[in-house]
Amino acid sequence: MEVLLSKGAGFCFGVKRAVSLADEVLRRGKRPVYTLGPLIHNPQVIREFEEKGIKVVGNLDKVHPGTVILRSHGVAPSIQMEAKDKGFEIVDATCPRVKRVQQLAARLKKEGYQVVVIGERGHPEVASILELLRDADVIESFETIARLPKVKRIGVIAQTTQHMEHFKELCKLLISKAEEVRIYNTICEASITRQKNSLELAKGVDLMIVVGGYNSANTRRLTEICKAVAETHHIEEAAQIKEKWLKERERIGVTAGASTPISIINEVLRRLHFLAAHPTPKNQKNSPSRLRNSALYRIRSSP
Ligand code: SF4
Structure with missing residues (x-):
């Protein structure tokens, strides 16, 4: 089985910028830090940021002043004004x-x-x-x-x-x-190129896997585009890949939304390669240890 990764899959310029601004805020060590809504549309990345101390809030009504990061999708100027008036330090991660x-x-x-x-x-x-x-x-x-x-x-x-x-x-x-x-x-040019590359790839494979948050509009769009020409599954993480999807498939295409980190894409590639190399014997169910093993599996040849 051949696994092919679409060119340019994963973080776009705007998302990279937002994530690096958030990392920078964390490095400075000042707390509390908030984002108004999720910084980007990827649940795993948001969870990691929450663990490091960035809290997602819907508004600034009941929170102590601190630093507020404006998410990549932007907020209205009135909300920025409100944050300023309430004494928040504003870090603007809105994509230019x-x-x-x-x-x-x-x-x-x-x-x-x-x-x-x-x-x-x-x-x-x-x-x-x-x-x-x-x-x-x-x-x-x-x-x-x-x-x-x-x-x-x-x-x-x-x-x-x-x-x-x-x-x-x-x-x-x-x-x-x-x-x-x-x-x-x-x-955005990044969206156009990603859609074009994903469509081209989808035309030449038996199955497409689209990786990204279910709340990510651009990932959902990629799924729609690929679905028009190939069987396509939208997943958020590697563990969701079902072995039955891969049966009798020669070529599998993988693409990812603009807010999907490379670490998650690599896990998906590893799991696909693992499942191709170690199909579950008949009558044996997939077990948690098999999932763990696939996470440890190294890609031998770059797709
Ligand atoms: S996809 Fe959205 S966030 Fe990414 S570069 Fe384009 S406009 Fe910015």
Whole structure:
């Protein structure tokens, strides 16, 4: 069995930056330290940070002032102001590309455009724009466009992790909704490349494994993209791989979301290689010791 890892799988620039800023805060030793919502969308990384002393909070209402790290997905300026007023030291880990989307949204609004965000309403990145511009419209699907009233000017931006083809299709429909439509393609280059590489890999394998948090929008998007061309499973960690998925598979592709650390990707690769080399004999169930052994197994040949 051959295991192939998609190019560029794992941490993107914005996530690397957020994680290294959080590490830096921990090194300085000042406490307490908080993040407003999870710093990135990966439960294992967040757990590790919590063990080291970074507490995830939903708001700053009932916490003692200290250092607050603004997560990679961004928060509204009003929340930053509130943190400042309450005496918190602010470490801004908002990805610069997310910040650019927030700035474009504000500029479009100022120039008289009705702002339309193509993205997921519940995603923190979109939520941060909505807190900034309460009357912005969020478009998740073709159906939501039908409900939009016709206006004079529309300014379109996208959540940075949207799928390019989906964005283009929705933009085509939005053109009929206003006399003037200004479109900014704000999908992050890192997302586009990751999606492209994963799709290419998925086309040439029997099975795709997508690794990343279930709460990670970009990981879910990768799963959707790969599912269109290959059997695909989204997992958060190596122990979730089921041996039955691998039966009679020659080539397995692995990709990972932008907030998946390399350590978790390596565990997945090790487990796949282990299962390929040591299939469970018939009638024997997978045991915890087998899972442990796979974690210790070293990859002999780089995929
Ligand atoms: S995917 Fe792009 S926009 Fe999102 S955090 Fe990473 S670099 Fe920033």
